[in-house]
Amino acid sequence: MKKSNLWSLRLGFSGKESDKIEKLGLEKFLKHSYESKFDTQLPVFLEDDPKTLIELKELRESIKTADSEAKKKLLKREVYSAIEFKKWWISKIRNDEFPLRENMVCFWHNHFVSTSQKVKVNYWVYQHNMILREHAFGNFKQLTKQILKSNAMVKYLDNGDNKKGKINENLSRELLELFTVGIGNYTESDIKEGAKALAGLNVGDDGAVYRKFAEDNSDKTYFGKTGNWKADDLVDIIFEQKNIPYLITRKILKWFVYDKPPENLVVYYGDYFRKVKFEIEPLLTKIFTEEYAKDTSGTKIKDPLVYILQLIDELQMKTVDDAMIVYFLKQQGMDLYNQINVKGWDGGNSWLTSQIYLQRNNTSDLLCSGRSITKKVIKTMAGDTEKPKSKFEKIEVKIAFDSDGNNKTIITELSDRLLFKVNDSIQKDMEKLLKYDFDPKEAHANFAVIRLFNYITKLPEYQLI
Structure with missing residues (x-):
C-alpha cells in the first residue's frame, strides 16, 4: 500500500487526505491538523434540551405528570436528539478538511468513556465531547482534570452516590485503573482515599461541583502524600508517578499504528511524553513522523468507522445518509457514545469476528452494486430473518482509475x-x-x-x- 494512503487511513478515516500528505509532507500536514478550527456553536438539535439542573428537573416532572400521548412526544424528542447527536459527529468526521482532530476525539472518547445510555442527558454528553475536541492536542494532565469534573463522567461513574461516610469508589478506581497509571501501579488504599477526596463531587449547571454537606474535608493519604485533597490535587499527585506515561502511549500506538504495540516503543514514547510535560501535540508528531519512516503496513485491523468511510470514499458516493453510517457502526459494535463498558472498544481482533467480517462483505456487495444502505437492509445483514420489504434505492457509484492504462x-x-x-x-x-x-x-x-x-x-x- 502506498505510504500516503496508509497514513491517510490511520490519521483520518479514508484515503481522502493522501494527496495532501504527499503535497504538504507529513509534518506540515500534522501542523495544519493541529491548527484546524472547530465549531463551538451549540447544535440546533440541542437548543430545546435541558441544560441546567432546574430545566432537567422540570422536564422529568413534566414526563411524570404528562398523559400517555404527551409522554410519547417528550420521550421521542429525547431519542431524536440522541440520533441527531451521532449524525452531527459523523458529519464532522466525514467533512473536516483535516480529520485528525476528530480521530483524536474518537480516541479520547474511547479512553474517557462516558455513555449516553447511562448519562441520559444529551447536553452533558455534548459538553464531554466538546472538552475532548478542545483538548484533543493539548495537555493530558489538564484534560484529565477537565474530564474528572465533567457532569457526564461524574454521572456515568456514579459519583453522585459518593458521599462522606458512604463512599462510592467507581470514579476513583477508574481514574487510576483505566484513565491514568493502569493496574498494578496503585494500591486499594489509594482508591479508597481517592474516593474520599472525590466525595460530594456532583453534577452542576456548568460542570461538577462539590456539595458541602457531602464532601469529606479530612486529610487523606494518596500515593504517600497527606492532605485535604480534592479532584485537581489527585490528578497532580497521579502525574508525579513514574508509570504515568505508559498506559496512554500504549493506547495511542494501538489506536493509530499497532494492534499489539511493542513494549520498547511504549516505554520510549512514554519517556518522551514525560519529558514534554504530557503535551499531546509533540508526542503525536514524534510518533507519527518516526513510525511513518518505518514499514508498518498491515499491523492494524481497520475499525468499522475507517472501513465504511473508506468504502464510501472509494465509491465516490455523494448522497449518503449519516444515520445509516451510525446504524452500520452500531451493528458492527462501534456504537458512538455507547461503548459496552467503561473499558471502551477493545479494537484489534474484536473488529474482525466472523459476523463482522460477513457483514462487511455484505455491505461491500450492496454498495458496489449501486444500492443504498437502509435500516432494514442492515438488520437483514445482522441475521434478522425478515427480508427487507422496500426496494433498494439505486445510487451512482464509480471508482477512480487511469483510463489510459490497461x-x-x-x-x-x-x-x-x-x-x-x-x-x-x-x-x-x-x-x-x-x-x-x-x-x-x-x-x-x-x-x-x-x-x-x-x-x-x-x-x-x-x-x-
Missing part, C-alpha cells in the same frame, strides 16, 4: 491504493477479474473495475492498514 496497470493502481500486500494468488485472481482484453475506455469499464474493487474489499489483506 488491466495490469489498473490492478497495480488499485493494489497500491488499497492493499498492503499482494501475493501471486491474489494477483492471478485480480487478472482473471480484469482480463487482458479489458478496455478502460469502454462505456462499462467502470463496472468491471468496481467488480475488482469489490473482490479486493473481501480480502483479509484489505482489512488491515
Whole structure:
C-alpha cells in the first residue's frame, strides 16, 4: 500500500487526505491538523434540551405528570436528539478538511468513556465531547482534570452516590485503573482515599461541583502524600508517578499504528511524553513522523468507522445518509457514545469476528452494486430473518482509475491504493477479474473495475492498514 494512503487511513478515516500528505509532507500536514478550527456553536438539535439542573428537573416532572400521548412526544424528542447527536459527529468526521482532530476525539472518547445510555442527558454528553475536541492536542494532565469534573463522567461513574461516610469508589478506581497509571501501579488504599477526596463531587449547571454537606474535608493519604485533597490535587499527585506515561502511549500506538504495540516503543514514547510535560501535540508528531519512516503496513485491523468511510470514499458516493453510517457502526459494535463498558472498544481482533467480517462483505456487495444502505437492509445483514420489504434505492457509484492504462496497470493502481500486500494468488485472481482484453475506455469499464474493487474489499489483506 502506498505510504500516503496508509497514513491517510490511520490519521483520518479514508484515503481522502493522501494527496495532501504527499503535497504538504507529513509534518506540515500534522501542523495544519493541529491548527484546524472547530465549531463551538451549540447544535440546533440541542437548543430545546435541558441544560441546567432546574430545566432537567422540570422536564422529568413534566414526563411524570404528562398523559400517555404527551409522554410519547417528550420521550421521542429525547431519542431524536440522541440520533441527531451521532449524525452531527459523523458529519464532522466525514467533512473536516483535516480529520485528525476528530480521530483524536474518537480516541479520547474511547479512553474517557462516558455513555449516553447511562448519562441520559444529551447536553452533558455534548459538553464531554466538546472538552475532548478542545483538548484533543493539548495537555493530558489538564484534560484529565477537565474530564474528572465533567457532569457526564461524574454521572456515568456514579459519583453522585459518593458521599462522606458512604463512599462510592467507581470514579476513583477508574481514574487510576483505566484513565491514568493502569493496574498494578496503585494500591486499594489509594482508591479508597481517592474516593474520599472525590466525595460530594456532583453534577452542576456548568460542570461538577462539590456539595458541602457531602464532601469529606479530612486529610487523606494518596500515593504517600497527606492532605485535604480534592479532584485537581489527585490528578497532580497521579502525574508525579513514574508509570504515568505508559498506559496512554500504549493506547495511542494501538489506536493509530499497532494492534499489539511493542513494549520498547511504549516505554520510549512514554519517556518522551514525560519529558514534554504530557503535551499531546509533540508526542503525536514524534510518533507519527518516526513510525511513518518505518514499514508498518498491515499491523492494524481497520475499525468499522475507517472501513465504511473508506468504502464510501472509494465509491465516490455523494448522497449518503449519516444515520445509516451510525446504524452500520452500531451493528458492527462501534456504537458512538455507547461503548459496552467503561473499558471502551477493545479494537484489534474484536473488529474482525466472523459476523463482522460477513457483514462487511455484505455491505461491500450492496454498495458496489449501486444500492443504498437502509435500516432494514442492515438488520437483514445482522441475521434478522425478515427480508427487507422496500426496494433498494439505486445510487451512482464509480471508482477512480487511469483510463489510459490497461488491466495490469489498473490492478497495480488499485493494489497500491488499497492493499498492503499482494501475493501471486491474489494477483492471478485480480487478472482473471480484469482480463487482458479489458478496455478502460469502454462505456462499462467502470463496472468491471468496481467488480475488482469489490473482490479486493473481501480480502483479509484489505482489512488491515
